Amino acid sequence: MKITLDRVNDNFHFELKNERGHIVNVDSRPEFGGDNMGASxxxxxxxxxxxxxxxxxxxxxxxxxxxxxxxxxxxxxxxxxxxxxxxxxxxxxxxxxxxxxxxxxxxxxxxxxxxxxxxxxxxxxxxxxxxxxxxxxxxxxxx
The missing domain is CATH 3.30.300.20 (K homology (KH) domain)
Structure with a gap:
């Protein structure tokens, strides 16, 4: 099992992808410096x-x-x-x-x-x- 992570912006928004191509967005809440663009x-x-x-x-x-x-x-x-x-x-x-x-x-x-x-x-x-x-x-x- 392998996951790849790519940074999307200058803060903490990331796009994670599994080997089958499914994408999940991860981010932090604004009070922690993120932009709320995905789940923590x-x-x-x-x-x-x-x-x-x-x-x-x-x-x-x-x-x-x-x-x-x-x-x-x-x-x-x-x-x-x-x-x-x-x-x-x-x-x-x-x-x-x-x-x-x-x-x-x-x-x-x-x-x-x-x-x-x-x-x-x-x-x-x-x-x-x-x-x-x-x-x-x-x-x-x-x-």
């Missing part, structure tokens, strides 16, 4: 957690022939000061699923994603606690 690197980490776990869950549920009519997630990260850096201390994920989906299968798909499959979660796990909830058809499932 730390926001990309949270996006990675959301995307990785969503792919896992949908894959698991499709194999179990569950009918997913809507899949959304919200991810929030709490950061702490460690020297000059501010890594994530805690990441909270809420999945919102709709469809004809068995409750136990939905809960198990989330559990398997975070405990076994999600490489992004496993990457941040040594420094951040990840908590998750599943809301199925408007009802929060027991964890």
């Amino acid at each position: 690197p730390m926001e990309l980490v949270l996006m990675g957690v959301a995307g990785c776990s969503a792919i896992d869950m949908i894959s698991i549920l499709k194999k179990q022939r569950q009918e997913i009519t809507s899949f959304k997630a919200e991810v929030e990260g709490e950061r702490i000061q460690v020297g000059e850096a501010k890594p994530f201390k805690e990441i909270d994920v809420v999945f919102f699923l709709e469809g004809t989906i068995n409750e136990e299968k939905a809960a198990r798909a989330a559990q398997l994603s975070f405990e076994k499959y999600c490489s992004v979660a496993k990457t941040v796990e040594p420094t951040a606690t990840i908590k998750y909830k599943v809301v199925l058809n408007g009802v929060q499932l027991d964890s």
Whole structure:
């Protein structure tokens, strides 16, 4: 896996491209000298957690022939000061699923994603606690 980065302006706007040609813009907020032309690197980490776990869950549920009519997630990260850096201390994920989906299968798909499959979660796990909830058809499932 390889990513290339090109600087777009004189501040912190970068264009990143993967080997397949997909482009992501990264920037910093104006209060930190950026121009707000893309997501911050730390926001990309949270996006990675959301995307990785969503792919896992949908894959698991499709194999179990569950009918997913809507899949959304919200991810929030709490950061702490460690020297000059501010890594994530805690990441909270809420999945919102709709469809004809068995409750136990939905809960198990989330559990398997975070405990076994999600490489992004496993990457941040040594420094951040990840908590998750599943809301199925408007009802929060027991964890």
